Amino acid sequence: MHTRERILKAAAEMIAEDATTTLSVRAVAARAGVSTGSLRFHFPTQRALRDEVLTRIYQHFIPDDPIRDSSRPARDRLVDCLRQVLAAAGVGDEARTAWSAVYQQFIAPEPSAKVRTAYRAYERVSADRVEYWLGVLADEGALPREDFAPKVQFLLTVLNGLSVQRALPSGESVLQAETETLYIAADAVLGSGSP
Template sequence: MGASRRQQIVDAARAILAEDPESTLAVRAVAERAGIGASTLRHYFPTQQALHEAIFATALDDLPPDLRIHDTSVPAATRLRECLVQLLPPPQPMSRAAADRMLTVLSTTFGSGSTAEARNTWGAYTVRTLDAIAGWLGVLADQGAIPGDGLRQRARFLLTVVEGLALSRIVPVARPSGDEEQGVLDDALSVVFRDAPSAGE
């Protein structure tokens, strides 16, 4: 029952965020959505940070969809770019609440008080995301759009670029303009499509 009640609370919080990304996830609001009392919520999540961490841990379990990666009527580079962009946080301007939630999970995972559980969750997410990118590249390779060698290494390169852009989106002083971000992605894609058959461009 404990595990299901905990998930019930996380699902309620995620539903609130889906409706209002700037929500501060007030205890009373989340408890009401979950159909429980505030004291019950506090039993499972003593602090808002604990709730935020659980929300992000659950979100990291979501696999990115393949979008149009199989649609050969769309240029291969366009399809891959679309798949990569979905891995980024929402476009700027990001609300203060959303940025704070992102910074909370980063601090929990990599800060001085980080836990093994948080690091393992992030590590599992990284592996799943790497697998997804390698899968997208595999589709393009099977279609002859890119060379079929070194797909895992290319996937890791793309993931590194996307992670850098993701961090820059939530740190105001490092936030790139839309053109700069597009240019970075274009440069990364040019590496992946290097030596690709012209028909795959």
């Protein structure tokens, strides 16, 4: 196995063991059995390493990820990806059950170090996925390559709000209003006139 592949395998194993792990140069190099200089040669920054590992993980587990279909407009692909997250939460009773579980696990208990750590892990996995989508779109030129943290937080906040809305009783078409909101959010993140 080539050095680059050994590094990626070691980093992926570390993420599989603990999604909240920080891929430090020393830890990944030690696990891969390479020098830190060799790791830096292949991945000059921790972000470059993390981005490549996440790309491979998502390509493996979600081979038909809509974000990769560059024949479609960026905003439609981003909305489809956001819609996938909401689909996992369900609608009506299913959404109420999901939010009840979140409440019981993270809101009802005293915010101990254990609860905070568990929530940060949950939040980090979600943020990494959204950041991955934005990175793919940035690589295509649909938005500037920048610190995506504010945009990721915005999109996660929109998703949280919409998932709560799915759990609440409503007389209107939740899905129609949700789609409109997702397009507004995508446009805000991508900027007007996005491809």
